[in-house]
Amino acid sequence: MGAIMKRVMLVIAYDGTRYCGWQMQPNGLTIEEILNRMLTEVLNEPIAVIGASRTDSGVHALGNVAVFDTITQVPAEKISFVLNQRLPKDIVIQQSKEVPLQFHPRQCISKKTYQYSILNSRFQVPTKRLYSYFLYVPLKVEAMSLAADYLVGEHDFKSYCSTRTRATDTVRRIYDIKVEKIEDTITITISGNGFLYNMVRIIVGTLINVGLQAYSPDHVKEILEQKDRLVAGPKAPAHGLTLKGIEFPDLLELP
Amino acid sequence: MGAIMKRVMLVIAYDGTRYCGWQMQPNGLTIEEILNRMLTEVLNEPIAVIGASRTDSGVHALGNVAVFDTITQVPAEKISFVLNQRLPKDIVIQQSKEVPLQFHPRQCISKKTYQYSILNSRFQVPTKRLYSYFLYVPLKVEAMSLAADYLVGEHDFKSYCSTRTRATDTVRRIYDIKVEKIEDTITITISGNGFLYNMVRIIVGTLINVGLQAYSPDHVKEILEQKDRLVAGPKAPAHGLTLKGIEFPDLLELP
Numbered sequence: 459m460g461a462i463m464k465r466v467m468l469v470i471a472y473d474g475t476r477y478c479g480w481q482m483q484p485n486g487l488t489i490e491e492i493l494n495r496m497l498t499e500v501l502n503e504p505i506a507v508i509g510a511s512r513t514d515s516g517v518h519a520l521g522n523v524a525v526f527d528t529i530t531q532v533p534a535e536k537i538s539f540v541l542n543q544r545l546p547k548d549i550v551i552q553q554s555k556e557v558p559l560q561f562h563p564r565q566c567i568s569k570k571t572y573q574y575s576i577l578n579s580r581f582q583v584p585t586k587r588l589y590s591y592f593l594y595v596p597l598k599v600e601a602m603s604l605a606a607d608y609l610v611g612e613h614d615f616k617s618y619c620s621t622r623t624r625a626t627d628t629v630r631r632i633y634d635i636k637v638e639k640i641e642d643t644i645t646i647t648i649s650g651n652g653f654l655y656n657m658v659r660i661i662v663g664t665l666i667n668v669g670l671q672a673y674s675p676d677h678v679k680e681i682l683e684q685k686d687r688l689v690a691g692p693k694a695p696a697h698g699l700t701l702k703g704i705e706f707p708d709l710l711e712l713p
Numbered sequence: 714m715g716a717i718m719k720r721v722m723l724v725i726a727y728d729g730t731r732y733c734g735w736q737m738q739p740n741g742l743t744i745e746e747i748l749n750r751m752l753t754e755v756l757n758e759p760i761a762v763i764g765a766s767r768t769d770s771g772v773h774a775l776g777n778v779a780v781f782d783t784i785t786q787v788p789a790e791k792i793s794f795v796l797n798q799r800l801p802k803d804i805v806i807q808q809s810k811e812v813p814l815q816f817h818p819r820q821c822i823s824k825k826t827y828q829y830s831i832l833n834s835r836f837q838v839p840t841k842r843l844y845s846y847f848l849y850v851p852l853k854v855e856a857m858s859l860a861a862d863y864l865v866g867e868h869d870f871k872s873y874c875s876t877r878t879r880a881t882d883t884v885r886r887i888y889d890i891k892v893e894k895i896e897d898t899i900t901i902t903i904s905g906n907g908f909l910y911n912m913v914r915i916i917v918g919t920l921i922n923v924g925l926q927a928y929s930p931d932h933v934k935e936i937l938e939q940k941d942r943l944v945a946g947p948k949a950p951a952h953g954l955t956l957k958g959i960e961f962p963d964l965l966e967l968p
Contacts (some may be wrong), residue, residue: 471836471837471838471839471840472839473839473840473842518839518840520838520840547837547839547842548839548842549839550836550837550838550839552835552836580807581726581805581807582726582802582805583726583775583805584726584727584728584773584802584803584804584805585726585728585773585775585843585844585955587728587802587803588840589840700840
């Protein structure tokens with residue numbers, strides 16, 4: 459009797475400070491590498507995870523998603539507990555569960571939500587330094603919010619994408635962007651059906667330029683229309699960015 | 714002509730994760746030691762700071778206060794900039810200014826405010842792990858809040874003080890305690906005219922026992938009356954605690 463293959467989904471939170479991002483690479487430790495190594499060890503079979511979002515070096519996640527196939531008899535729900543006992547403290551598996559074999563976290567439709575945090579105060583706050591971008595020049599939050607509205611909807615985001623992208627289709631849909639200020643922290647929350655390489659960080663860098671009054675809010679729309687990376691703002695630093703979570707509407711409908 | 718001595722006050726924020734607290738000690742690096750070393754180097758004269766709050770190992774601060782005497786001709790206001798260029802990133806001087814020579818941060822009347830953060834959720838959140846105490850058992854916030862009210866006012870806090878204290882007078886006044894829950898985070902904010910050794914952490918540990926329904930809210934009052942450390946709850950972990958700030962009403966009135 460052959461072993462039965464199942465696909466297991468993980469919901470993963472991590473502090474990206476120590477890591478060279480999600481994707482395996484020769485220059486440093488990545489989340490993907492740690493998960494593959496731990497799972498291979500724990501389940502005693504070679505495991506390779508497929509991540510939904512290949513976050514950049516230094517970016518944090520509260521709910522990234524990955525799947526892997528296994529013939530283990532360990533119930534899918536228990537795998538999170540086993541992993542959490544061994545993982546470093548800056549990586550936590552929040553959930554593990556079986557999903558249909560045809561579920562692929564990058565090919566299925568999804569809604570991803572990112573949050574970017576800017577500490578906009580006179581002084582750096584040491585306990586916030588790892589998770590927000592410190593800027594002491596006061597930003598005009600209302601102008602940033604107006605500018606953000608131009609990006610909502612389906613657009614060609616070629617201007618807001620690293621030139622190193624491999625994507626040929628640069629059209630994406632942004633469902634919502636909110637710019638809020640609570641005390642000294644400005645939070646930009648963006649959700650969409652997918653994001654190009656560095657897209658969130660370039661949008662944030664461009665909105666910061668609006669907040670600094672270097673751009674008028676409607677210039678963000680002109681940048682969009684020019685489809686040229688060189689006309690957009692700089693890429694905001696990685697450590698202010700957190701992948702909040704990913705929803706998969708299809709997952710509910712799969713058998 | 715002799716050099717003129719002046720007293721300089723520093724307002725200091727730090728991430729306590731890497732430090733063995735404020736006070737100089739042989740076993741590890743402290744905030745006091747780093748400040749003395751940097752100031753001695755920068756001002757080229759031997760400097761010894763006097764801290765207002767000698768925070769424990771692992772405790773954070775957003776506004777601790779220290780003073781030192783110096784004959785430097787560098788204006789007091791500039792010293793913060795010079796220090797910030799050299800300090801490690803987890804220590805930030807928010808302000809430096811001249812104060813009267815008779816101002817002493819531990820002998821003058823002050824109002825200190827501490828904040829304790831509890832992450833009360835099903836899963837640890839890696840990006841919050843260094844600054845809040847993770848507890849997955851749901852706490853009864855309302856009961857904690859009721860219990861906290863018994864501690865407000867002037868009381869003998871002997872039960873809520875480490876037996877290792879050197880204080881003979883254990884009477885202190887708590888101005889206010891607030892217990893609030895926002896999303897998954899319970900925040901306990903305590904202000905008072907002074908705190909005994911480990912007092913905030915023992916109060917928090919006791920309130921957590923109330924939140925767990927191990928104690929009824931009014932048991933907190935009984936503990937107070939017994940004046941015995943052994944009857945209070947455990948000391949909550951250091952990394953959840955932050956010294957928010959210190960106010961000195963007298964400083965406004967000094968010449």
